Amino acid sequence: MTTLDERPTARHPETHESPTPWPEARRIAAGAAQPLPARDAPLRRCRGRALAEPLVAGLALPGFDTAAMDGYAVAGPAPWRVVGRILAGREAVIDRIAAGEAAEIATGALVPAGATAVLPYEQAGRAGELVTGSVEAGRHIRRRGEECAEGREVLPAGTVVSPAALGLAASLGCDRLAVHRRPQVAVLVTGDEVVRRGTPPPGRVRDAIGPLLPGLVEWAGGEPLPTTYVPDGRTPLAEGLTRAARATDVIAACGASSRGPADHLRGTLRELGAAFLIDGVACRPGHPQLLARLPCGTLVAGLPGNPYAAYAAGLTLLAPLLGRLSGRTPPGPRYAPLSPAPGGTAPHPRDTRLVAVTLDAAGRATPVGRDRPGLLWGAAAADALAVLPPGGELPPEAELLELPQ
Ligand SMILES: Nc1nc2c(c(=O)[nH]1)N[C@H]1C(S)=C(S)[C@@H](COP(=O)(O)OP(=O)(O)OC[C@H]3O[C@@H](n4cnc5c(N)ncnc54)[C@H](O)[C@@H]3O)O[C@H]1N2
Ligand code: MOO
Numbered sequence: 314m315t316t317l318d319e320r321p322t323a324r325h326p327e328t329h330e331s332p333t334p335w336p337e338a339r340r341i342a343a344g345a346a347q348p349l350p351a352r353d354a355p356l357r358r359c360r361g362r363a364l365a366e367p368l369v370a371g372l373a374l375p376g377f378d379t380a381a382m383d384g385y386a387v388a389g390p391a392p393w394r395v396v397g398r399i400l401a402g403r404e405a406v407i408d409r410i411a412a413g414e415a416a417e418i419a420t421g422a423l424v425p426a427g428a429t430a431v432l433p434y435e436q437a438g439r440a441g442e443l444v445t446g447s448v449e450a451g452r453h454i455r456r457r458g459e460e461c462a463e464g465r466e467v468l469p470a471g472t473v474v475s476p477a478a479l480g481l482a483a484s485l486g487c488d489r490l491a492v493h494r495r496p497q498v499a500v501l502v503t504g505d506e507v508v509r510r511g512t513p514p515p516g517r518v519r520d521a522i523g524p525l526l527p528g529l530v531e532w533a534g535g536e537p538l539p540t541t542y543v544p545d546g547r548t549p550l551a552e553g554l555t556r557a558a559r560a561t562d563v564i565a566a567c568g569a570s571s572r573g574p575a576d577h578l579r580g581t582l583r584e585l586g587a588a589f590l591i592d593g594v595a596c597r598p599g600h601p602q603l604l605a606r607l608p609c610g611t612l613v614a615g616l617p618g619n620p621y622a623a624y625a626a627g628l629t630l631l632a633p634l635l636g637r638l639s640g641r642t643p644p645g646p647r648y649a650p651l652s653p654a655p656g657g658t659a660p661h662p663r664d665t666r667l668v669a670v671t672l673d674a675a676g677r678a679t680p681v682g683r684d685r686p687g688l689l690w691g692a693a694a695a696d697a698l699a700v701l702p703p704g705g706e707l708p709p710e711a712e713l714l715e716l717p718q
Contacts, residue, residue, distance in 0.1 A: 534639030
């Protein structure tokens with residue numbers, strides 16, 4: 314685990330904080346915890362969780378010599394005399410055929426011993442009990458174990474269990490899988506100005522973060538707990554953090570992260586004895602974000618109140634942290650060539666910029682615009698966020714951050 318003392322300490326000329334460079338902040342967040350313990354869970358509860366152990370084939374696939382086409386199992390050269398019919402899932406009525414014989418066979422049925430190929434109906438001619446046609450030896454028979462040998466590792470530990478992985482595990486005879494527990498995340502939304510329903514009156518604003526964060530948390534590997542709303546003020550914030558810390562692995566506290574009269578997050582965390590792992594990140598938007606550990610061990614990700622800044626911060630610190638806690642192997646970085654922005658998006662002189670982009674069919678990323686810190690329009694229309702390192706001209710290509718769907 315990286316400690317505060319290992320953080321770079323350059324002071325930020327505008328905020329007087331000591332922001333951590335964006336790539337370093339992500340590494341610290343991903344290393345701030347260990348994967349949560351494994352549990353044995355029934356398949357229906359495994360989707361989205363990470364395998365705690367490799368998935369090993371407990372049986373061969375296919376499990377028996379299987380017809381890959383509807384037609385005739387044939388032995389030796391044509392013509393063949395039909396000796397019966399074999400359907401999938403039925404006990405073998407014909408377990409062997411000799412040269413010159415054929416058995417009508419359904420896709421998925423057990424191929425009788427002695428069969429040298431399956432001749433599809435489309436390639437067969439039939440007159441009474443006699444079948445003619447030509448088929449290469451071995452064609453259209455899936456031999457036992459040819460697709461996956463028994464005992465083979467098919468997925469490594471750390472793989473997120475997808476719908477396809479669930480189907481594969483079932484094909485391999487699994488009823489349960491060893492998966493990591495998902496980290497529970499309590500979302501605290503602060504601010505006297507936020508309203509949760511309808512049109513906000515003058516001076517108030519609709520809560521955009523409460524609806525946004527649970528989906529982001531779930532996508533990143535966490536289990537969101539019901540969102541709690543905390544009024545401005547140190548005491549309610551301290552009470553909210555203390556209550557949440559008793560019941561959860563991670564707290565995502567939104568708003569109150571800056572320097573205004575109602576921005577008590579940093580002070581309150583200090584009063585509660587929290588250790589800061591990250592105290593500001595050199596990125597736009599989202600620079601006031603933080604990561605701290607309460608004395609009880611619960612981690613607190615502090616996200617800015619501006620909704621797009623909260624989203625960008627959620628992807629910067631919260632997502633790698635939840636990925637690690639949930640035992641997921643992090644995906645490798647993705648890059649895309651950048652089209653110049655119609656409005657002229659440029660790198661920030663000191664901070665990493667996170668820009669909402671769409672991807673065209675050729676894989677080029679084009680900035681969408683409408684991604685000011687308070688506005689989620691660009692992010693909602695985007696396919697990814699492009700990461701623009703600080704300084705210089707617009708780079709020819711950029712790293713992409715995947716977005717929750
Ligand atoms: N003197 C400075 N002021 C500010 C700085 C700075 O560096 N120095 N940074 C600015 C940036 S950047 C951001 S981001 C914000 C972060 O502010 P807070 O985290 O303290 O959040 P608030 O002040 O509570 O709110 C900011 C903004 O967002 C709206 N908001 C808050 N919560 C929600 C919500 N749940 N849904 C929708 N909108 C929300 C709030 O009404 C404000 O407009 O600080 C800047 N100031
Ligand atoms: O960085 Mo603020 O986080 O721009 O909106």
